[in-house]
Amino acid sequence: MSRQRKHIPIEKSYAVIVDGETEQWYLQMLRKNEPTLNIAIEPKIHVKQSLDAQFQEVKDACATHDKVFWMLDLDTILKESKIVKKGITPLNELENYLKAEAGNDKLFTIINVPCLEFWFLLHYKYTSRFYEDFDELKSDLKKHIRDYEKNKDYFVKGPKDIYARLKDKLQTAISNSQKLGNFKFDNPERGISEFFKLFEEIQIL
Numbered sequence: 001m002s003r004q005r006k007h008i009p010i011e012k013s014y015a016v017i018v019d020g021e022t023e024q025w026y027l028q029m030l031r032k033n034e035p036t037l038n039i040a041i042e043p044k045i046h047v048k049q050s051l052d053a054q055f056q057e058v059k060d061a062c063a064t065h066d067k068v069f070w071m072l073d074l075d076t077i078l079k080e081s082k083i084v085k086k087g088i089t090p091l092n093e094l095e096n097y098l099k100a101e102a103g104n105d106k107l108f109t110i111i112n113v114p115c116l117e118f119w120f121l122l123h124y125k126y127t128s129r130f131y132e133d134f135d136e137l138k139s140d141l142k143k144h145i146r147d148y149e150k151n152k153d154y155f156v157k158g159p160k161d162i163y164a165r166l167k168d169k170l171q172t173a174i175s176n177s178q179k180l181g182n183f184k185f186d187n188p189e190r191g192i193s194e195f196f197k198l199f200e201e202i203q204i205l
Contacts, residue, residue, distance in 0.1 A: 017054065062106045069198055126176040
């Protein structure tokens with residue numbers, strides 16, 4: 001009589017390519033606070049890399065991971081695009097890259113306008129208000145998170161890390177993010193966070 005093998009689910013490997021330390025810290029705390037997730041989230045930071053270099057890293061990650069999330073804050077891209085007088089803007093460049101990978105079912109983009117903190121704001125309210133950058137958004141965010149600080153100690157230490165602080169409002173944030181939908185290149189100046197894509201995929205709803 002043969003023994004029945006115990007089914008052990010295979011852990012999926014997810015790469016998240018991020019453009020800032022705050023995103024990296026937030027994802028690390030997500031993984032810490034959701035220990036039952038059967039996935040390996042690997043946040044990889046690419047601060048100050050060109051879009052072309054980021055895109056190459058994303059394509060390389062697709063070859064070695066089950067899913068790849070390319071997370072982008074658009075504040076700098078939108079500002080730089082406004083000052084381009086002729087030719088291809090950074091926003092055009094990003095659109096071209098995403099069109100080139102439109103059929104890649106491993107790749108998900110998560111666009112924040114202007115930045116990660118808009119995702120945090122969605123934990124408290126639904127809004128599509130356009131903020132040019134974090135400095136403009138900060139006063140509204142601090143109405144809800146009075147002690148918010150953009151540094152590592154605040155995100156990962158203290159009585160509660162950033163994910164634990166916001167976890168009880170996560171469903172609200174996901175719902176608000178879903179209502180805003182996907183980023184539209186023909187209407188870029190609209191507050192948005194596509195974080196719902198990550199949470200739908202890892203099935204935290």
